[in-house]
Amino acid sequence: MLYPYATFPERLIITYSDVKNDGSVHVNFEQPTDYGFKEARYTLPTQKNYLVMVTRQKKNRT
Known part of the structure; x- marks a missing residue:
């Protein structure tokens, strides 16, 4: 929904x-x-997944 x-x-x-x-x-x-919709679809990840990605990026930089 x-x-x-x-x-x-x-x-x-x-x-x-x-x-x-x-x-x-x-x-x-x-x-x-006039013929329907133009649309873009996105999925926002969980905060937990986002924090894991940021942590991995920081580790890769050092």
Whole structure:
């Protein structure tokens, strides 16, 4: 299920999903056209996964 988050000029609509079992959230950017929608879909990872990625990047730099 997607829920509305914000609407911007030029009819850009941002929607988001429930938090999934793995803690991620799906975010959609949609813009109605004459023939349907233009859209971009993203998955936001869990905070736990993000912290692991940042920690790995810091270790690789040293």
